[in-house]
Amino acid sequence: MDSRFLDLIGGPSVLIFIGALVAAIGGFWAQIRQTRFEREIRQETEDSLKTITGGDSYCFMAIVDTARVSETALVIANNGEYPLYDIQVAIFDLSVFPKLKESVRQNNFQDLRELFPQPVRRWTINISNLSPHTVFSPSPIKIDPNKGIEYYIRLSARNGIVHQKYGLLFRDNGWVQARQIFKWDSVGKTYRLIEEKIDVQYPLDDQSHIKQETEKVLTTE
Numbered sequence: 001m002d003s004r005f006l007d008l009i010g011g012p013s014v015l016i017f018i019g020a021l022v023a024a025i026g027g028f029w030a031q032i033r034q035t036r037f038e039r040e041i042r043q044e045t046e047d048s049l050k051t052i053t054g055g056d057s058y059c060f061m062a063i064v065d066t067a068r069v070s071e072t073a074l075v076i077a078n079n080g081e082y083p084l085y086d087i088q089v090a091i092f093d094l095s096v097f098p099k100l101k102e103s104v105r106q107n108n109f110q111d112l113r114e115l116f117p118q119p120v121r122r123w124t125i126n127i128s129n130l131s132p133h134t135v136f137s138p139s140p141i142k143i144d145p146n147k148g149i150e151y152y153i154r155l156s157a158r159n160g161i162v163h164q165k166y167g168l169l170f171r172d173n174g175w176v177q178a179r180q181i182f183k184w185d186s187v188g189k190t191y192r193l194i195e196e197k198i199d200v201q202y203p204l205d206d207q208s209h210i211k212q213e214t215e216k217v218l219t220t221e
Contacts, residue, residue: 060164
């Protein structure tokens, strides 16, 4: 290399420093690309697993088309971004199980586990799979406007179990609804509220199995 060029840039030591700096910058950018690639691969893997397991999706029960007083449509809906598999829905009418009402009101869902192996009166729905943001509709049901309904629903799928309280009452010439959905929090060792929708006119009194929660809607696990 021409000695005049070396003198111009400050000598061989400076040239060595520049070469080392260029190599370091190249290595740094290569590491960034590698990290980004690994992150993308990890995200794609996690998404693939969630597509298989159901991720944080969950389903819930609702009643629609309440304008038809004599007969309404019951639906099971997937509220998440991932499909759900092997869904089992057990619906308990609390008017038939009055002793369970206080346990449901206090979110003591573990007290209800002993019911499931027993031949009790309940409505069971089995669904093989449910795509994201879609619904499954069984046969329509009839509701007495003078009574309404108070349900406890246990919804299980491949990715776990959620517990739902559901109420539908006729007030001032119209139906009002309430639903709360809970999921077990293994860290806090309690059932956490993950979804809540209560119409303004729905009564949250001591006679209701649905009560005002001190902790509002939380994220799922």
